[in-house]
Amino acid sequence: MGIKVERITKKFGKKVILADINLALEPNRIYGLLGRNGAGKSTLLNIMSDRIFPTKGAVLLDDVPVHENDAQLGKLYLMSEVNLYPKRSRVRELFKTTKTMYGNFNEPYAEKLCGAFGLSQKARFGQLSTGYRTIFKLIVALCVPADYVFLDEPILGLDANHRELFYRELMESYGEHPRTFVISTHIIEEVANMIEHVFIVENGKILIDDDVDHMLAQAYLITGPADKVAAYTQGLNVIGTESLGNLKGNYVFGELNNDREIPDTVQISRMDLQKLFIHLTSEEVSHED
Amino acid sequence: MGIKVERITKKFGKKVILADINLALEPNRIYGLLGRNGAGKSTLLNIMSDRIFPTKGAVLLDDVPVHENDAQLGKLYLMSEVNLYPKRSRVRELFKTTKTMYGNFNEPYAEKLCGAFGLSQKARFGQLSTGYRTIFKLIVALCVPADYVFLDEPILGLDANHRELFYRELMESYGEHPRTFVISTHIIEEVANMIEHVFIVENGKILIDDDVDHMLAQAYLITGPADKVAAYTQGLNVIGTESLGNLKGNYVFGELNNDREIPDTVQISRMDLQKLFIHLTSEEVSHED
Numbered sequence: 226m227g228i229k230v231e232r233i234t235k236k237f238g239k240k241v242i243l244a245d246i247n248l249a250l251e252p253n254r255i256y257g258l259l260g261r262n263g264a265g266k267s268t269l270l271n272i273m274s275d276r277i278f279p280t281k282g283a284v285l286l287d288d289v290p291v292h293e294n295d296a297q298l299g300k301l302y303l304m305s306e307v308n309l310y311p312k313r314s315r316v317r318e319l320f321k322t323t324k325t326m327y328g329n330f331n332e333p334y335a336e337k338l339c340g341a342f343g344l345s346q347k348a349r350f351g352q353l354s355t356g357y358r359t360i361f362k363l364i365v366a367l368c369v370p371a372d373y374v375f376l377d378e379p380i381l382g383l384d385a386n387h388r389e390l391f392y393r394e395l396m397e398s399y400g401e402h403p404r405t406f407v408i409s410t411h412i413i414e415e416v417a418n419m420i421e422h423v424f425i426v427e428n429g430k431i432l433i434d435d436d437v438d439h440m441l442a443q444a445y446l447i448t449g450p451a452d453k454v455a456a457y458t459q460g461l462n463v464i465g466t467e468s469l470g471n472l473k474g475n476y477v478f479g480e481l482n483n484d485r486e487i488p489d490t491v492q493i494s495r496m497d498l499q500k501l502f503i504h505l506t507s508e509e510v511s512h513e514d
Numbered sequence: 515m516g517i518k519v520e521r522i523t524k525k526f527g528k529k530v531i532l533a534d535i536n537l538a539l540e541p542n543r544i545y546g547l548l549g550r551n552g553a554g555k556s557t558l559l560n561i562m563s564d565r566i567f568p569t570k571g572a573v574l575l576d577d578v579p580v581h582e583n584d585a586q587l588g589k590l591y592l593m594s595e596v597n598l599y600p601k602r603s604r605v606r607e608l609f610k611t612t613k614t615m616y617g618n619f620n621e622p623y624a625e626k627l628c629g630a631f632g633l634s635q636k637a638r639f640g641q642l643s644t645g646y647r648t649i650f651k652l653i654v655a656l657c658v659p660a661d662y663v664f665l666d667e668p669i670l671g672l673d674a675n676h677r678e679l680f681y682r683e684l685m686e687s688y689g690e691h692p693r694t695f696v697i698s699t700h701i702i703e704e705v706a707n708m709i710e711h712v713f714i715v716e717n718g719k720i721l722i723d724d725d726v727d728h729m730l731a732q733a734y735l736i737t738g739p740a741d742k743v744a745a746y747t748q749g750l751n752v753i754g755t756e757s758l759g760n761l762k763g764n765y766v767f768g769e770l771n772n773d774r775e776i777p778d779t780v781q782i783s784r785m786d787l788q789k790l791f792i793h794l795t796s797e798e799v800s801h802e803d
Contacts, residue, residue, distance in 0.1 A: 260673075261673045261675060262643065262645040262646075262671070262672070262673045262676070263643065263645075354551065354552065356551040356552075357551075382551070382700075383551070383700065384549075384550045384551045384700045385700055385702055385788050385791055385792050386550060386792045386795060386796055387551070388700075389792055411671075411672065411673045411674055411677075412701060413674055414703065414704075415703075499674050502674055503674050503675045503678055506675060507675055
């Protein structure tokens, strides 16, 4: 059961966007798909939803390829930055269109969400601000009967209140009717408590495929006098470092050495998911395009 | 000394965007300008930079009106979402144009920042992704010789690493060469430690004009059994509430009653700036436009 991404490669001309990606999504889980700008996250989500086609490889849902398979594609929904909706159409009409396409749509919930977010169902899509376009797409994503919902930058242009409202509604909706969500966002701190499992994409490859709890259990910040910190973290997997005068902080990802004594002046604390992500992916590369 | 915004009103047709706004910016401070989507923040920054004109009122810099005054406007810089740059121009050429306009430009620092962010000076503006357009504009904002720099949504499209790099560079640049920054952002959590003073704009009016420390010193979350929390917070300024079964959390902004005994089962904790903002501005209104 679930989605399997098998050996997906995607090239645009000579440029390799995704290189031999393998991953699996189980039913009823919440995943985070993280990566730097240009890492290939959106391309991957578009391939998983059959909106663009891979150069090699396949995406299977319950062991059946999704490619050009309407029955399988009806179980997936991708909310993306791209605005595919006709500008003249009203919100209410677009809900109806979605219902026709997906065979069902949670209209009472859509109505409730429109009220909560302050979105008028009479408004035309083309008249909505960036924030309200996002809100419209989020409402559709929460109300379609898809078993796998992919959210690409779901909070673009949302103010703090609307973000909090969205996170709350997502968790409530998930609680009442479990299904799989994949959330791709740059505001990692705010989703860290919701996601159970994380994929980090780096330069078109999967760098990390792990449960969040398991990852964070091996993410440490070691601080203290520079020499003591250097000695204590020698041979460990130091993924980043910061200095402040004679003080040093080394970010370690992996096991500590339990045989090693911790000097009194050295502190060990935890890293949160956003910090861990930053240090795992901190190599600066030029990728304007 | 400083900027004075005096009785600024702005109407578009019959719609009042800003209503009689008064505020003052001192030299060498970092301000946050916060507000819901559509509250009027961008309009205010545009008026302060004389890019759009108020219906009533004036903006003074060191007691001289900025309107159509090139000498005064040369001391201000607005980085906004709008892309005013010719698409064919290269980054390097745009730096030169800025230098001509402002009479000076910190070229060595711009070069260093291009390296740190991975922005090629040969790239044409029109070829840059959303994230790299933001990066380009941030670099200009940090390198112009303006005494007052207004940053409207400075982290739009930036991944977590680039956001952290920007915050660090902003603080270093400010430390070396103090000047005034006004940061308008929806990602409040990440700037809360940098800003000293905050303006919250709500429906075209200034709702809050206060130092961050002073605000947070009177921002509390009172949690415990619903009846105990209700009794303890009675008569206090409760700005929000959350429930979990029989437990309740009341967000209080203002003085607590020190004469009142705190029941053992009731906990008092602090609210961070983003939470405080959310609860101060939580009235849901429809403002698609």
